[in-house]
Amino acid sequence: MTERAPLEARAPWIELRTTADDWRSASPQLLENMLGQLHLIRAFEEVVLELAGEGLVHGPAHSSIGQEGGAVGSIISLGTKDAINGSHRGHHQFLAKVINHVSAGKLDVNALVTPALQEVLQKTLAEILGLAQGYCSGRGGSMHLQYFEAGALGTNAIVGGGVPLAAGNAWAQRKALTDNITVSYFGDGAVNIGSVLETMNLAAAWKLPLAFFIENNLYAVSTHVSEVTAEPRLSGRALGFGIPSWKVDGMDPLAVHLAMKEAESHMRTGKGPVVIEADVYRYFHQNGPFPGSAFGYRTKEEEAQWRERDPLLRVANEMIALGLIDQAGVDSVREQALAANRLAATALLEANPDAPGKRRIKPELWPDASFVNVGVRGDTSELNGARTLEPLKDSGPKTNMKFVDAVAGVIDAAMESDNRVVVLGEDIHRLNGGTNGATKGLSKKYPDRVLGTPISENAFAGLGGGMALDGRFRPIVEFMYPDFMWVAADQVFNQIGKARHMFGGQNPVPLVLRTKVAIGSGYGSQHLMDPAGIFATSPGWRIVAASTPAEYIGLMNAALALQDPVLVLEHVDLYQDLGDVPENDFGYQIPFGKANIRREGKDATVLTYLSMVKHSLTAVEQTGLDAEVIDLRWLDRASIDWTTIETSIKKTNNVLIVEQGALGTSYGGWLADEIHRRYFDWLDQPVQRVSGGEASPSISKVLERAAYAGVEEIVAGIARVKAGFGGTR
Ligand SMILES: Cc1ncc(C[n+]2csc(CCOP(=O)(O)OP(=O)(O)O)c2C)c(N)n1
Structure with a gap:
């Protein structure tokens, strides 16, 4: 007779609900902060929708009206150095994080809007309108909001696309020996995309202090969560990866906060990632000022039921019941929030002389069109003063060296002299230097900076991208074969390549991607491309390719010094070639831009x-x-x-x-x-x-x-x- 024993998931999965006791024990300042943030964010988005209705928002305006409780509840206890990123629906998370930053975590409901906060509202609105004074100089708009100093790493228009980047940030948080954490927000739709699932696995394997925060608002555009997955309790995904997870009512900001506090203590003590699923509801359609019911995929009754559980009402009513505020006080918070956001809009708009009764954006606030290509890459000033050498023309003493040993040698030297350099890829830590010996000896010398990855090109490339955007480390990512870039295409081209420009041109992305062209090796149709053409026609990337060991050393050093993503091409045909390299010198650069x-x-x-x-x-x-x-x-x-x-x-x-x-x-x-x-x-x-x-x-x-x-x-x-x-x- 077959024996069958039930197995249990290793990680806990719990639903957390608040009680009256929880509300009584919550600090009045915490509740005041919550109420203030919720109202500021709600009023902000109401103004955005107003402007969208007037045709003043170019492109989509995905409001989070109705689902603010998830963002506010989870962000309210974070410090500036804790980081967040999010999706196309990210106004609420961005504002919560930035409000925390400028208010040092303390709002006064009687004087809600300080000048610093007023500036936040205006700059955020300006960004959404695409104006020069926005956080990303108008480049990012509604879906790419970034304010790095506040710990807002950047929201993302590719569903799930920000999640691997957040893992890179979390890796840096831990490696820099801080107890700061990173939170990545995404919707129910994103739970089914590879970026998210690959990253859950990677983050769990590497115990990264990363919260996967699912805002389950039941709909991906018009598709109900139950149509696209057999397990609509999405926090259940965590169990397959050994990640503890919480399910919580996102219309109850205190419940979210309490779940987050538990999750935080898990992450901050080095125990690894968490998943939090907050059940929320967006009152409006995917974007724009109409309710979802207007598009026929849900009913007015359903919308009304969720509105009854509005998170702003919930916090206000609990505070009134506790005697912390009265209705007039709540009304005043609402008025202050609305007035501040209207003022922010007024600063950016004027009467439209061509259309009486209508408004327009003040013409002088648009970015100058000449800004269009600025910051696709950096200006290379970081190379100023570097020691350059033309090794094939140099007459100094030489050593004969195999190309592949020059690869390992220059990376070794870089890791030795700069402990920010980190190498990651498949099997690079084994087999005496990966599949070709190009990382020979490194894992023994730098065990904590040579990271053998799961076979998840999209996740680990993105993780490298997140490290690069963070700036505390210098990733060298290896793709075993170039064709795998298609597997990682979102992170390579949509994220890493575009990040600097998209976020306004200022954010360096110092990432090196190594890969070997293997044409002639018999690996067939899916391993033997030369990726140079694809990278050359995609924005943001620089590409170097050496034909001799000595030039490889100098090109790799230049690539590592640059503040841009650089593809370093290698070729299996060259690995065993011998060439003269400068004796005992792995430190020079090939002059930038010189053939x-x-x-x-x-x-x-x-x-x-x-x-x-x-x-x-x-x-x-x-x-x-x-x-x-x-x-x-x-x-x-x-x-x-x-x-x-x-x-x-x-x-x-x-x-x-x-x-x-x-x-x-x-x-x-x-x-x-x-x-x-x-x-x-x-x-x-x-x-x-x-x-x-x-x-x-x-x-x-x-x-x-x-x-x-x-x-x-x-x-x-x-x-x-x-x-x-x-x-x-
Ligand atoms: C990879 C990708 N596929 C499709 C889209 C188009 N799209 C934008 S938002 C969206 C729905 C996302 O739903 P969900 O993740 O639940 O987030 P929500 O909009 O509910 O906040 C879709 C399909 C996209 N931006 N990226």
Whole structure:
């Protein structure tokens, strides 16, 4: 007979409800703070909806009206150094956190709005309207509210997208030996997305002080939670990851506060993450000033029932019952909150001269259109004064070293000299340096800064992004193969690449992402891409690619010094190559934005990078063409060396771009386009290109070789260039 024993989850899962005793024991100041915050936030969003109704809010305005209790209850006890982030519906969390910050956790209901608070309301409203005086200079708007100094890390328009970033912040909180915590807010809809679930696993495995705060308002746009999951008690998700979790009535801010206090003591004492699910309700539709019932997915009766349990009413009534305030006092709080928010709006609006009776945004408050591209990346001033070296031209003493040892060596040196440097990726802590030996020796020397991750590229890339945004640590993230960037695409491109610009251009994102191109290794269709083209056409990223060990050292050092995300490309074909590197020197940088002319010539300019540099040199020698071979080294559009390229093109008047990978996602596409635009008059023929074919390389050796470009294809490319010379040479 089979034996069957019931198993129990390791972590507790409880529902917390308040009693009359809890209200009696709550400190009057706490309740006063709650009442003040709830009213300030409610009135703020009412004004936002008013403006949305007048057509003054460009884009969506997702109000949280009705569900303020979750944010206020959970944030009210947090300090400035505790951090939060949130989703597209984040006005309430942002305001609660910033109000805490500027009021030092103490509101006076008789004089609710201090000048500092008035400024908060105005700057937040200005941001939502897209105005220059907003917290993110108008770049972020309603869905990207960030005020770092207040511990508001930034809200996020990708459902679940902020959660991995919060994990990075939580990692930094703990690693910096603080007991500060990080809270990530998201909705019921986000509970079903990979970013959240991957991060729950990672945070639990690494015991991060991170609260996953679910605002369960029952609807994702118009889809009811019960339609999309078989377990609509969403805090139950935590059990699968060994995370303790609380379910609480979010219309009762004190209940949320008490649950949070329990959760805080868990997190602050190093026990790891928590999940809190607050049942809340948004009175309005997904965005805009109409109720959800107007769109037919829920009833007016349901809305009325939830409104009866309004969190503002709840706190006011409990306080009245306790004799802490009377109705006139509550009315005064409401009036003060409304007046302050109206005043904030008035400061930003004026009568519209073209539409009598209507308002418009004061024209002088818009950002200048010339601000559009400022801060896509930083200004590189952080590299000023760095020691640079051109190691292939340097005549100092040299050591012969394998490329892969240069990778491990320079990371080792960086970790030795800067204990902010942290390395993370799959298996990098084992196998004598990961799958290729590129992190050899590091886990022994720096066991707490070499982090072997779960197979969760989206979560651990985002965690690196969160560390970078936080700034206390310098992550080097490894993707075992470049194609895995698609798995992590949200964090890589929507979050890490866009963060600086989206939040106003000031927030550095110093993250290094290493990956190896493995074309030729037989790993097939899903492992063998060259990602340079995708990164080059995505905002925010810088890209470096070394063709020799000595240049790798200098490029990695520059990448680590930069305040931007930098993709550091490697190639399996290069790992075993030997090259001379400066003796006992892992500390120099390759000059920023400088290509390297590897062969001077006058007949054609060959632009290439990574392993294709050596193949191009071979091909040029085979053909006898007097070509100038330029190793680009810096590949992104902001760092590429136009001076060297231009000088060469003006000399040769012919260009061949050489890359190894597939045609569709190729790097050369944008570069050829740019060269045509910049140097059309100097070109004797269209830019010629060598790349792989349309197919991603297959596992079959023959088909793989047919799919990518090598020496033969470069020779053929050179022949095409020669054919284009015409009769003059
Ligand atoms: C990855 C992603 N998918 C879809 C959307 C479009 N979208 C924006 S908000 C939303 C609903 C989110 O619901 P929930 O997570 O419950 O948050 P709520 O709006 O209820 O606060 C959707 C589908 C998005 N922004 N991101």
